Amino acid sequence: MDAGLDEAAGKRARGLDRAFEILDFLRQKRQALKPNEIAAQIGAPRSSVYELVNLLLRNGILEFTGGEGRVYLGRKLYFLGAAYENHFDFTRECEAALERLADETRETAQFCMLDGNKYTVVRMREGARPFRISTDIGQSVPIPWTASGRLLVxxxxxEEILAFIPQQDFQLPSGEWLDPAAFLTEVRDTERDGHFTFNSIVDSFTHCFAVPVMGDAGHAAATLCLVAPRDDGLANRDRYLDCLKDAARRLSHAPLQSRRA
Amino acid sequence: MDAGLDEAAGKRARGLDRAFEILDFLRQKRQALKPNEIAAQIGAPRSSVYELVNLLLRNGILEFTGGEGRVYLGRKLYFLGAAYENHFDFTRECEAALERLADETRETAQFCMLDGNKYTVVRMREGARPFRISTDIGQSVPIPWTASGRLLVxxxxxEEILAFIPQQDFQLPSGEWLDPAAFLTEVRDTERDGHFTFNSIVDSFTHCFAVPVMGDAGHAAATLCLVAPRDDGLANRDRYLDCLKDAARRLSHAPLQSRRA
DNA sequence: ATCATGTGTACATTATATTGGACGAAAACG
DNA sequence: CGTTTTCGTCCAATATAATGTACACATGAT
Incomplete structure (x- = not known):
């Protein structure tokens, strides 16, 4: 049911883990929930959740909102997140890069990172086309579903990759299973080429491009992506890739590093 | 030393509280620290801090950065903060309001909120003057030191106010003590007038203006402020106040409320 | 009315998280 | 070189946090 975090069940959960499970759950749901609902949906004891929620409320990590005793992420988290963003000051250059990409390609441009063992869109610039994008900002998506996923791992x-990505995540939204071996092959090709493009496996009408943004550790800390209609994407493949690599090169200089010594 | 959170000492601290104490401390310091340093500076047992830090690292709440095993706030906090910002969507209108204020007054405009029992500048727009501002974004400042503080409480x-604000915070940076009774009088006047202005008690050359931005609960959820050179501020007092109140009225409509039903 | 279901609170039990202190390695220092 | 300080890890003891269970009170369906 609850796809347990680590090992088997039957053990007591640690408060801290439970707490962040609650926070992540609220983030995923993107709406205020009653403690009772949270407990039911994450499969945790009600008494524990009530206790944790009260604790988090006292700390400003959660806030009452939406009435009926519903809670959602609190202001303190905003402050902490702002401090992170300020320290690893990627926002400004990131926005500039997306702006450029959108100008040059008229397609939807995204800046993506790993969130734990999921893929997530951190910032997005909508393209010129009125275009239904499959993933919203901040949503957690299985790594194998995405072009960027190949780069980020x-x-x-x-072995590390297979241990890192939940088995379940190799099941595509269609219900089909992606062969992990095939995925690994694509990852290795990607590593060699420095980019990955494919017809999206999440929908049936887009072509996705992804290139890495290098970070401190010498590997992809993030990716820049384009999501284009298939015919467009295929027609402009080379040019789009050039634009992406250019943007990524600029970004790899300063960002994602600490500003202080 | 550590101005303890609640009651007396001698008791065991709860992991969660300790954890958020660590996070807040890192935010305040605005730099990566070694677990050892954290333990020493917040006056917590080393073994506890090491355990907590490892736990937070595993959750992506903290990250290694700066080498030597130093840790700082992690990406997960950024994601959680972004979700908060997205939910209570004040950023856009807030920036617009600050922009307008800066245009109209050429002074430094700030958007401020409470962070727990401290005052903090959430967003700022520098004025035309090359002007040394006393408080940076995200820094926690004692409530009594600020004009906005009068509004936010x-x-x-x-009685609630005196219980809410740490005694210590009535000591000004100069070392002088502000009489709590005098502070309360100012608060009550402020409540009646709907604004507060004064010659800053943090520095000796600015005049500060603050007006409330009303939130869900029917009281000030935030403030808009101007920080001006004293002569300028006094000369333009009425006009500046009008600008502020106008901006606050616009802001009080939509923002700081949930976007969803 | 009766029952099922959702909601918040209170409390005793026990598994365990927090803690102090011990240990060794490495770095700073004289 | 010794000596002192900083640093990270390990471990047993016990204070306590997480949990199951029971209770109180709605609400709405039958």
């Missing part, structure tokens, strides 16, 4: 060994 | 009773 490319620094790991095959 | 105005919905409480006198």
């Amino acid at each position: 490319a620094h790991m060994t095959n | 105005a919905h409480m009773t006198n």
Whole structure:
């Protein structure tokens, strides 16, 4: 049911883990929930959740909102997040890069990172076309579903990758299963080429491009992506890739590093 | 030393509280620290801090950065903060309001909120003048030191206010003590007038203006402020106040409320 | 009315998280 | 070189946090 975090069940959960499970759950749901609902949906004891929620409320990590005793992420988290963003000051240059990409390609441009063992769109610039994008900002998406996913795990060994990505995530939205071996092959190719493009496996009408943005550790800390209609994407493949690599090169200089010594 | 959170000492601290103490401390310091340093500076047992830090690292709440095993706030916090910002979507209109204010007054405009029982500048727009501002974005400042502080606690009773603000915070940076009774009088006047202005008690050359931005609960959820050179501020007092109140009225409509039903 | 279901609170039990202190390695220092 | 300080890890003891269970009170369906 609850796809347990680590090992088997039957053990007591640690408060801290439970707490962040609650926070992540609220983030995923993107709406205020009653403690009772949270407990039911994450499969945690009600008494524990009530206790944790009260604790988090006292700390400003959660806030009452939406009435009926519903809670959602609190202001303190905003402050902490702002401090992170300020320290690893990627926002400004990131926006500039997306702006450029959108100008040059008229397609939807995204800046993506790993969130734990999921892929997530951190910032997005909508393209010129009125275009239904499959993933919203901040949503957690299984790594194998995305072009960027190939890049974001490319620094790991095959074994590490398989240990890192939940088995379940190889099941595509269509219900089909992606062969992990095939995925690994694509990762290795990607690593060699420095980019990955494919017809999206999440929808049936887009072509996705992804290139890495290098970080401190010498591997992809993030990616820049384009999402284009298939015919467009295929027609402009080379040019789009050039634009992306250019943007990524600029970004790889300053950002994602600490500003202070 | 560590101005303890609640009651007396001698008791065991709860992991969660300790954890958020660590996070807040890192935010305040605005730099990566070694677990050892954290433990020493917040006065917590080393073994506890090491355990907590490892736990937070595993959750992506903290990250290694700066080498030597130093840690700082992690990406997960950024994501959570972004979700908060997205939910209570004040950023856009807030920036617009600050922009307008800066245009109209050429002074430094700030958007401020409470962070727990401290005052903090959430967003700032520098004025035309090359002007040394006393408080940076995201820094926690004692409530009594600021004009906005009078507004942000105005919905409480006198007793609540005195219980809310740490005694220590009535000591000004100069070392002088502000009389709590005098502070309360100012708060009540402020509540009546709907604004507060004064010659800053943090520095000796600015005049500060603050007006409330009303939130869900019917009281000041935030403030808009101007920080001006004293002569300028006094000369333009009425006009500046009009600008502020105008901006605050616009802001009080939509923002700081949830976007969803 | 009766029952099922959702909601918040209170409390005893026990598994365990927090803690102090011990240990060794490495770095700073004289 | 010794000596002192900083640093990270390990471990047993016990204070306590997480949990199951029971209770109180709605609400709405039958």
